[in-house]
Amino acid sequence: MTALGLASPLELLDELKRKVRALHQLQFQVLEIIGALDQQGAAETLGYKDLIEVFKHTLRWDPKVSRRKIKQAQALCPTITPTGSRIGPALPGVAAAMAEGELSEDHVEVLAEAMAGLPSVAEEHVVGYALQHEPRSAKAFCKELAYRLDQDGPEPKEPEPVQPKNSLRRQWRAGRYLLSADLDAETGAKLDALIAPLAKPEPHDMRFAPEREGDALCEVVDLALRSSGDRIYSGERVQLTVTVDYDRLRKGIGSALLDNGDHLPMSQVRKIACDAGIIPALLGSRSQIYDVGRKTRTINAGLRRVLVARDKGCAFPGCTRPPKHCEAHHIRFWSDGGETNAANLVLLCRRHHDLAHHSEWQIQMLGGLPAFRPPAYIDPLRRPRTNAIHVA
Structure with a gap:
């Protein structure tokens, strides 16, 4: 050559x-x-x-x-x-x-x-x-x-195994406070939902991820001290995104999907449902809340819930990033006349959002789902790909 x-x-x-x-x-x-x-x-x-x-x-x-x-x-x-x-x-x-x-x-x-x-x-x-x-x-x-x-998992055995208890170790050492925790999935997901947005790197942020997450935990402690009762933020409990089939929830079988990709037993999901607001999102609805049109490029809470329910995280083929690490991307840029609705939006993590803007990857909707055509140097036929990990 x-x-x-x-x-x-x-x-x-x-x-x-x-x-x-x-x-x-x-x-x-x-x-x-x-x-x-x-x-x-x-x-x-x-x-x-x-x-x-x-x-x-x-x-x-x-x-x-x-x-x-x-x-x-x-x-x-x-x-x-x-x-x-x-x-x-x-x-x-x-x-x-x-x-x-x-x-x-x-x-x-x-x-x-x-x-x-x-x-x-x-x-x-x-x-x-x-x-x-x-x-x-x-x-x-x-x-x-x-x-x-095997969505239902193995048949339960008698007697039911004892669930491990939550444990926390706290120790002062040389003027520092050391923590080590072993928590159940539900509590871990709640804590993750609190820390993740606070640990997001800012422009010119020189901190590594462990330091950002440590500072975020300190902010969570400050929020708890400033709150009244068990209210953490704006009078509302911590929100979790749980994707679940309604019939399975009603029957109490199988499991549900957390926004970090882990599966939560239905018994715990039913417990959460008793203590949380349930917001139904009807995909394909023509309700105005899901279709902002050309009024603004920003999306509202209702429209984001639709995207989360549909894409379940970054829609780029093979990506495992959960919804909380994703941004809504206009397939047809808003500046070029694209509308702010589910048919023109896709969830992308920061890395793949940059790729969509600066590379030859192309995004289109096929059968109501976002599909990605790779550059010719990856696939000469440029056949569309979807993210098979996030099941729509």
């Missing part, structure tokens, strides 16, 4: 993609050799306890690296029975994708762990997702897929 210094960014990206694909193919070939050594009992033949010790001396690999590669080889390589029969790999779809150079070792690690708890028919779906997303996002997708396949 052209000298790197003279190549354009797209030429460099194309060359990088070719190199990385070749690297993944080479990594698969390495796993094939490891699988063959494992099948042949090479460690015992060479006088070693196991292959980990062999690789420590011959390849100078740390035991952690060796264990990872051996485990992956066992999942992706065929095995030979004592009678000489050949049995295909445990994860044939993952093996084929890595052999083509489409998946990395990090992808394989995530998918192998996930498939241990999923039926074999799910492999096609998790591989298809991993081919378009990074390992971290694939892990979130696998977690959500496992939940969808």
Whole structure:
């Protein structure tokens, strides 16, 4: 190819993609050799306890690296029975994708762990997702897929296990106050809802996240001291966003989705519902509160609730950021005549909001849901993608 210094960014990206694909193919070939050594009992033949010790001396690999590669080889390589029969790999779809150079070792690690708890028919779906997303996002997708396949969870056993109690450790040390807490999901979500908006970085904010969150906790303490009774802010209790199917809530089965992506048992949801205002949001309603039109570019509380119920967080493909970390983005810019309504708005985290403004990614509504067309250098056909993690 052209000298790197003279190549354009797209030429460099194309060359990088070719190199990385070749690297993944080479990594698969390495796993094939490891699988063959494992099948042949090479460690015992060479006088070693196991292959980990062999690789420590011959390849100078740390035991952690060796264990990872051996485990992956066992999942992706065929095995030979004592009678000489050949049995295909445990994860044939993952093996084929890595052999083509489409998946990395990090992808394989995530998918192998996930498939241990999923039926074999799910492999096609998790591989298809991993081919378009990074390992971290694939892990979130696998977690959500496992939940969808078993929403009610395992059958309850008798007697019911004792729920762990909330615990808090407080200690003064050298003029500092140390806290350590172990809280239930409901209380943790409430505390998170208080801290998150106060810990949001301001322009030119040089504090790291732990310092911002520590300062935010101090603000929460000050708010509590200034409040009357149990009122925290403007006379209202802390608000949580809980997405729940009404019939399941009424029957008390299954679980609901918190805005941080975790699932809350329905028994706790019913308890919250007894002590909170329930605000119904009818998607597709023509009520004026959900359609600001051209009057203003800002959205009101009712319209944001509609977006949260529909997008359930950042709508960008593969993103796991919850609604509280998202901003409403006009698909057709308000300055270009776009209206402020659900059909022209999408929830995006700050990173993907910047991407929508400064890159070639395009957003459109398909079937009432936001879809994203990647730049041609990612997908030459620019096929639309949606966020399969947030179920609409």
